[in-house]
Amino acid sequence: MEKLTSVEVTTLLLGFGVMLGLARAFGEVFNRFRQPAIVGEILAGILLGPTVLGALAPGLFQQLFPAEGAVALAYHAVITLSVVLLLLIAGLEIDLSVLWRQGRAALLISFLGTAVPFAVGFGVAYAFPGFWGVEPGTDLLTFALFFGTALSISALPVIAKIMMDLDLFKTDVGMLVMGAAMFSDLVGWIVFSIVLGMMNAPASAGGAGGHGGGMSIGATIGLTLLLVVFTLTVGRWMVHRALPWIQSRLSWPGGVLGFTLVLAFAGAAATEAIGIHAIFGAFLVGIAVGDSTHMRAQTRTVLHQFVTYIFAPIFFVSIGLEADFLRHFNLPLVLGVLVVAFLGKLGGCLLGARLGGLSRRDGWAISFGMNARGAMEIILGLLALEFGVIREDMFVALVVLALASSIVSGPLMNRFFARPRTWKLEDLLNARLFVPDLEATTREGVIRELARPAAEAAGLDAADVAEAVLARERLMGTGLGEEVAIPHARLDGLTRPVLVVGHSRQGIDFDSPDGKPARLIFLLLTPRRDMAAQIQIMGQIARLFRQETARRVVYENDSVELVRAFVKIEGAPEPVH
Amino acid sequence: MEKLTSVEVTTLLLGFGVMLGLARAFGEVFNRFRQPAIVGEILAGILLGPTVLGALAPGLFQQLFPAEGAVALAYHAVITLSVVLLLLIAGLEIDLSVLWRQGRAALLISFLGTAVPFAVGFGVAYAFPGFWGVEPGTDLLTFALFFGTALSISALPVIAKIMMDLDLFKTDVGMLVMGAAMFSDLVGWIVFSIVLGMMNAPASAGGAGGHGGGMSIGATIGLTLLLVVFTLTVGRWMVHRALPWIQSRLSWPGGVLGFTLVLAFAGAAATEAIGIHAIFGAFLVGIAVGDSTHMRAQTRTVLHQFVTYIFAPIFFVSIGLEADFLRHFNLPLVLGVLVVAFLGKLGGCLLGARLGGLSRRDGWAISFGMNARGAMEIILGLLALEFGVIREDMFVALVVLALASSIVSGPLMNRFFARPRTWKLEDLLNARLFVPDLEATTREGVIRELARPAAEAAGLDAADVAEAVLARERLMGTGLGEEVAIPHARLDGLTRPVLVVGHSRQGIDFDSPDGKPARLIFLLLTPRRDMAAQIQIMGQIARLFRQETARRVVYENDSVELVRAFVKIEGAPEPVH
16 A cells, blocks of 8 residues: 655654644633633634744644645645544534423424524625625525534533533533534534535536546435434434444454444435535434433443543644635625624524523523533534635634634623522431432432422422422433532422531442442532522532542531531632532 | 545544554453453454455445545544553553562562663574575664664563462562563563664764654764653652642542643653654653652553543554455464564573572473563564565564464463462361451551461461561562452462452452452461462452352351352352462
């Protein structure tokens, strides 16, 4: 086989070393300021790309990242694999059942939070094509469809990261935002795959096909829809049947890892072959695999960690190599994109939240959560750039939109969730509401055991309380990691939060991200209308138990009084505001 | 940047999907027969390569794995990154202190097990160059050095895998073999990097340099030695100082993962630039990073799992793509290589074992362990092929050597460790030797606490027993995973094994591969001369506690009688034979 020369291998290794090093360093700095790492990673790419390094040291830049030849092709191959894996894990995060079970408010937010920005984008594209820099040769329908999709899509990984940073990930509001974002992403990608087919086969009228193997646009769209339906029904079912066998019979986690990656590569190859991009196939495979309840949390973790910390940074850095962000920075265009994108997304989500009966403040908070864009936005832009649907300045504007919306999302969500009344953990802890040695040995048993004192304190029926908590638990396990779990429910007829603490010697599986069984279980009941109370209390517990001393006090003493004393002495960390 | 076309991306994704899928499938099948996965992965490659697929369906083969052009270059880039990562984790496994502390027998086995096969290879190369297919144009000294190295090098990952399969990994004999193999690998690679420099700069007499940037052979060798010394002293110290900061301040495990990979890429680029292969730099970085006691087991695990199950299979499959294994199968050459390789390695190790005072049977068992070759052998062969030092038929012979020696290693080790007298777990368990609720909360404390009843039963001094066990524990934690640990020592003055069982409610860190604290701790003392007793008993415990029921019986009952009953009812699995 033809091989890279030694000099080319050296360049490639140095290039990846520099890309990964700078991306991780900037990612860490941004994490420190509670910003998504992706923002730092993209900025690192802008530094390494034509914008800064290319301007300051063009010789070095061209040596490290040559525009043509074997090294450029090799970079592209690795970056393509990276983004395929990134979309695979984005798909893994999508749990369709979460969305269906979220109820009316979530469905309204999902739908309007996707449809309104799409309509806004589509409309303004048709109304003012010149402003958006659509060139005469470009098909306006394709551009308008693209622009609508670009404004409506969310960024599941970024949103998930923000939710985790704010300790909202496993709360109701976190699930609601995640569910709605899943819907946006799924619909957005399906629409975009159709747009891609259109970009791909502009020659459907004119003869021989373009990029994608010369398929007609009808064939591409038909095959795409067929693939979506097949993967999410038959494919999903087959995966669900295959996983238990793989996990029990093959080496672990090698069996599942290999299986998942092989499916992802196959799906990616299939979508690339029918004329849409490889990443769409990987995304679909991710959904089909991730949806199976047989997929163990630990397998996800291994995939996640490697992709999030190695492949994703390489991809995000590569974005900065694509364009000169200063030369193509077109201020009116950037502002225009920001305004229509924010207005469309926030308007749609707010409308959905209000129609769904949420309070104004909750509506704003959720809308800012949904407004975060990131990887998906940029991948769309990159493809559109590659296919000639947009020019560099629109690409730069979309990257700025992704960065700006991700940066403001967290702080603004936080701001709208801050309320005058704050609940302190030590006021809720109570010796009567402490079960030092749980008898039950299953998750359901523990919840029922803790529901009895909780229901008594709240003046509710124990069976009803248990059912509500179990229903929530079925959506997503409430294990936080570090041996702590917080099963919870929002209930009608409560006037104030109720917190029961149980301690299990043997540990109970609560689907913790770290795979450890939970030994300290907090059952939390909050009034249905007060989303903020749940968020505050869960956040305090999560932050408290990130400290090892807190965990040790509890394990070694088995006494709620000591826990209370500890909470008072150490001071519960500041509530979210 | 220049990019792959859609068709090329499709080919690449399909290619990797097929490579990974077939490799994993064959790897699993071979694992099922207690054979190293690498054997299956290489056979999968031979099926996909010119030997089978290329002969049966040449059109399909050339489409999937084109010999030239962008796709070939892209494959090579990804395969290069894969092998760099593979050597990184091979390096991570090397703990130099293990070797130094193993004592006289290990040092003798290491040294003679490396020097004897090297001398044999070097000698026969000089004596019969024609038989080994050395062509007139080739430099005989280079070939002889290469051949000696190829015969002396071990395969740390394969040996580690075999030890794990036989439940020997954490026993004394496992440590001894691992330590000796580390020495072989380290010395082998240093010698080989010098050989590479010689291959690289054959023009040192004739003018302009070759592959490696035109450095003279003296410069290459000098820089190589400088790099080795620097990395293993200053570099190692710097990593050791940096890791705690990275692990506590940066995101986890992203900080360490990124740091390790960036160093690996940088080291790889450095060695590639000075004219030896990239993988040597990655290997050195692996040693420097892995040697640090601050490197957490869980970080290793994430790296390990991803590399072992994704990158390693891709690399091993690619070996089969390099040559037609039928056309270049030269039986006399294959037999010749097998005979000198086995004789040299077994002879050297046996000599070392006998001089080190081990019994004849232990010597044979250890020698067969050391004789396993795998990845390293093949990588050497691949490089020598690329640089024109050997031809395809020698490459094929080396691959066959790697496969054959790996296949026979496990069964033969097992055979020589089988002894007439077997110890059964239930005969060793005893209510007096059971501590139901350990008081100590540290690893050292628990060992001291368990050493008291053990010493009493054995008629030895408790402090001496504790010291021996602690000394062993410092070499490598004895946590097996699944909350079980087996601290152990071989002692003079014992006539039969002594086993004390302790149960810790809170769990004690014993460096388990799964990161879980150990709750069931077996302190095992065996007579110094009877290596097999230790191996048998540890193997039985390990196999028993792989069953979930066994663990549950113990945790829920806290009674040694129940454990005994359980062991009797279920039947301790067959002893190793």
